[in-house]
Amino acid sequence: MELKKIGELITSNRILLGPGPSNYDPRVMKAMTSPLISHLDPEIYSILDETIELLKYLFKTKNEVTLPMSGTGTAGGETAFTNVIEEGDKAIVCLNGFFSERNVEMIERCGGEVIRIDAEWGKPIDIEEVEKTLRENPDVKVLSMTHGETSTGVFTPLKEVGKFCSQTPTLFVVDAVPTLGGMDVDVDGWNIDICYSGTQKCLSAPPAMAPITFNQKAIDVIKNRKTKIQTLYLDAIELMRHWGKERKYHHTLPIVMIYALREALRIIYEEGLEERFKRHEEISQLLKTHLTEMGFKLFAQEGYRLPMLTSVEIPEGFNEKVIRTKLLNEYNIEIGGGFGKLAGKLLRVGLMGYSCSKRNVYYLISALKEIMS
Amino acid sequence: MELKKIGELITSNRILLGPGPSNYDPRVMKAMTSPLISHLDPEIYSILDETIELLKYLFKTKNEVTLPMSGTGTAGGETAFTNVIEEGDKAIVCLNGFFSERNVEMIERCGGEVIRIDAEWGKPIDIEEVEKTLRENPDVKVLSMTHGETSTGVFTPLKEVGKFCSQTPTLFVVDAVPTLGGMDVDVDGWNIDICYSGTQKCLSAPPAMAPITFNQKAIDVIKNRKTKIQTLYLDAIELMRHWGKERKYHHTLPIVMIYALREALRIIYEEGLEERFKRHEEISQLLKTHLTEMGFKLFAQEGYRLPMLTSVEIPEGFNEKVIRTKLLNEYNIEIGGGFGKLAGKLLRVGLMGYSCSKRNVYYLISALKEIMS
Numbered sequence: 001m002e003l004k005k006i007g008e009l010i011t012s013n014r015i016l017l018g019p020g021p022s023n024y025d026p027r028v029m030k031a032m033t034s035p036l037i038s039h040l041d042p043e044i045y046s047i048l049d050e051t052i053e054l055l056k057y058l059f060k061t062k063n064e065v066t067l068p069m070s071g072t073g074t075a076g077g078e079t080a081f082t083n084v085i086e087e088g089d090k091a092i093v094c095l096n097g098f099f100s101e102r103n104v105e106m107i108e109r110c111g112g113e114v115i116r117i118d119a120e121w122g123k124p125i126d127i128e129e130v131e132k133t134l135r136e137n138p139d140v141k142v143l144s145m146t147h148g149e150t151s152t153g154v155f156t157p158l159k160e161v162g163k164f165c166s167q168t169p170t171l172f173v174v175d176a177v178p179t180l181g182g183m184d185v186d187v188d189g190w191n192i193d194i195c196y197s198g199t200q201k202c203l204s205a206p207p208a209m210a211p212i213t214f215n216q217k218a219i220d221v222i223k224n225r226k227t228k229i230q231t232l233y234l235d236a237i238e239l240m241r242h243w244g245k246e247r248k249y250h251h252t253l254p255i256v257m258i259y260a261l262r263e264a265l266r267i268i269y270e271e272g273l274e275e276r277f278k279r280h281e282e283i284s285q286l287l288k289t290h291l292t293e294m295g296f297k298l299f300a301q302e303g304y305r306l307p308m309l310t311s312v313e314i315p316e317g318f319n320e321k322v323i324r325t326k327l328l329n330e331y332n333i334e335i336g337g338g339f340g341k342l343a344g345k346l347l348r349v350g351l352m353g354y355s356c357s358k359r360n361v362y363y364l365i366s367a368l369k370e371i372m373s
Numbered sequence: 374m375e376l377k378k379i380g381e382l383i384t385s386n387r388i389l390l391g392p393g394p395s396n397y398d399p400r401v402m403k404a405m406t407s408p409l410i411s412h413l414d415p416e417i418y419s420i421l422d423e424t425i426e427l428l429k430y431l432f433k434t435k436n437e438v439t440l441p442m443s444g445t446g447t448a449g450g451e452t453a454f455t456n457v458i459e460e461g462d463k464a465i466v467c468l469n470g471f472f473s474e475r476n477v478e479m480i481e482r483c484g485g486e487v488i489r490i491d492a493e494w495g496k497p498i499d500i501e502e503v504e505k506t507l508r509e510n511p512d513v514k515v516l517s518m519t520h521g522e523t524s525t526g527v528f529t530p531l532k533e534v535g536k537f538c539s540q541t542p543t544l545f546v547v548d549a550v551p552t553l554g555g556m557d558v559d560v561d562g563w564n565i566d567i568c569y570s571g572t573q574k575c576l577s578a579p580p581a582m583a584p585i586t587f588n589q590k591a592i593d594v595i596k597n598r599k600t601k602i603q604t605l606y607l608d609a610i611e612l613m614r615h616w617g618k619e620r621k622y623h624h625t626l627p628i629v630m631i632y633a634l635r636e637a638l639r640i641i642y643e644e645g646l647e648e649r650f651k652r653h654e655e656i657s658q659l660l661k662t663h664l665t666e667m668g669f670k671l672f673a674q675e676g677y678r679l680p681m682l683t684s685v686e687i688p689e690g691f692n693e694k695v696i697r698t699k700l701l702n703e704y705n706i707e708i709g710g711g712f713g714k715l716a717g718k719l720l721r722v723g724l725m726g727y728s729c730s731k732r733n734v735y736y737l738i739s740a741l742k743e744i745m746s
Binding site: 001012013029038039057251 | 374376379382383384385386387389391393394396397402404405406407408409410411412413414415416420422423426427430443444445446447448451455475478479481482483484571573579580581601602603604605606607623624625626627628629630632633635636639642701707
């Protein structure tokens with residue numbers, strides 16, 4: 001590559017209907033162009049406070065330790081596990097897709113020992129099996145569950161497990177990366193001890209930050225650690241000393257991304273959570289109806305289908321890669337394909353945050369009809 | 374806080390002459406407003422390739438594993454240490470300020486044992502002592518050195534140490550957070566094995582990413598680890614599988630921040646490294662001359678003064694906090710104060726990247742004269 005030839009940045013104007021990132025509201029872009037101030041400027045503190053308040057609203061929590069970590073969704077998962085798991089700790093991991101599989105890896109890298117609860121990809125986790133496994137393993141430190149599996153389009157209900165878990169010393173750790181801001185995630189009501197997400201899905205901010213919340217039960221576990229957390233960067237308590245009242249320097253915060261997140265959260269607050277969930281539900285239903293009428297078979301088990309991520313099997317005689325490439329090159333629409341063992345077998349359509357609109361559904365359906373006719 | 378009262382984002386238009394972040398060129402803001410594409414869009418790959426090529430130019434390296442990590446400068450340090458340090462590994466850490474002190478903490482959190490080489494704050498590290506300590510401890514895995522100490526304004530020359538280190542199995546790990554893009558950082562020429570930086574100082578992009586480079590000696594050490602790296606998010610080799618030819622998903626990259634970084638790097642390339650270093654040197658000299666004439670005493674030892682960060686002692690009878698507050702509130706200029714044991718005793722003025730201009734120096738000097746007269 002000749003350096004002189006690296007020209008102006010030009011990207012296509014994509015309609016982002018994949019498994020994330022989603023498009024963001026022009027208001028978010030406008031917020032990003034606000035003058036840069038420093039992470040220690042007195043003006044930053046109200047911005048941090050307001051971002052935390054808006055996050056608490058979104059997570060439906062009163063948890064004091066609620067903040068966006070300076071990394072993308074994967075950093076959220078790693079923050080959750082690395083803050084509580086020590087060498088030799090046991091963790092139950094519920095697995096029904098690519099992202100829950102990753103939790104095993106993250107816990108093992110922290111030195112944890114994993115007890116697996118597997119469900120078929122496309123199906124939710126068996127709640128009774130979770131409760132049984134928890135009863136049989138009272139010394140388990142963490143129960144990890146993925147609320148919505150972006151790789152398959154399935155969600156697992158959390159309320160019952162949370163209630164059961166709250167009567168034990170085990171921490172209920174929930175991955176809400178695709179679901180937060182698109183369907184109900186009731187952290188306090190469902191007794192979730194640690195919950196993390198990402199900014200680039202139903203929050204519709206650029207990918208860069210990982211909102212996370214810890215309740216007192218989780219904080220007590222962290223405070224009773226025998227060893228120091230392996231990471232300084234993702235040490236949530238230390239970072240909270242900057243985000244919280246103490247205002248102690250931890251690292252240079254990604255200010256522009258905080259501007260973006262704050263504006264995205266304001267938009268969510270203005271719409272209202274119930275209205276927003278209803279929009280995701282209704283527009284997703286519109287998409288699912290049209291895709292079914294076209295001959296696609298919905299992949300996720302009925303009753304457990306995510307609103308923000310619809311997975312369908314490809315009808316006989318069509319090639320997934322060809323469909324996706326034409327959508328991208330001829331219509332500027334991005335959707336997702338299958339992951340791992342589902343590669344080539346699925347289309348995955350995201351309707352997240354700002355991207356979740358009737359206009360996008362109708363354009364996508366029309367484009368698909370043209371391509372497949 | 375009442376959520377309804379969280380209004381539009383309004384920030385002051387600061388002139389950022391603190392220890393970072395610096396202001397960025399309007400071209401960087403323009404690049405950030407490019408339409409968002411996904412981390413798996415075919416269009417992203419040339420953007421990643423070009424960013425890597427520009428980073429190699431800046432680091433003066435041919436290292437294949439060169440990329441910006443998805444975190445700020447602190448994440449760069451943590452990436453360096455966590456990828457190579459295992460439980461019980463020995464590391465020599467050279468200390469002469471706040472940021473080198475942090476390296477001790479990061480290494481210890483990885484399970485490493487630290488041998489300290491201390492120098493007085495404001496003075497460079499004694500090179501002979503480093504070589505002697507290395508000779509006495511041939512089993513040391515890492516030698517950690519901070520090129521420029523943002524907390525004091527001092528740099529330590531790297532070339533000799535790198536040459537000596539290259540004849541041993543020890544890895545020479547360099548923090549170039551404030552120096553990269555503002556003074557010479559010759560990774561290959563100086564035998565640096567791992568070098569990391571941040572985007573928000575002399576690169577003049579927003580804070581969010583940590584450029585890092587690993588040479589073959591470092592990669593071999595990583596490949597011969599007995600245990601898995603504790604982190605998935607900062608596992609540089611795994612992440613390189615996305616940034617490199619394999620194009621394998623690792624995590625959702627902070628696309629908008631990559632847009633910003635790529636443009637900031639293009640600006641650096643257009644200016645030319647030698648021209649850029651000369652600009653930092655000359656404009657810094659202008660500032661130092663004026664400050665000295667005003668009665669400030671330069672804090673850092675002569676011959677080892679950073680161009681991009683000038684630290685001065687406060688003349689008798691003046692209050693550091695008052696000066697900084699007036700500069701901020703009445704002139705919209707941010708500069709830094711002292712850190713830790715130097716709190717209240719220093720002013721620290723950054724002239725980094727786009728912020729490093731005659732205009733800013735003259736405005737700052739005039740403002741200081743008004744305040745102190």
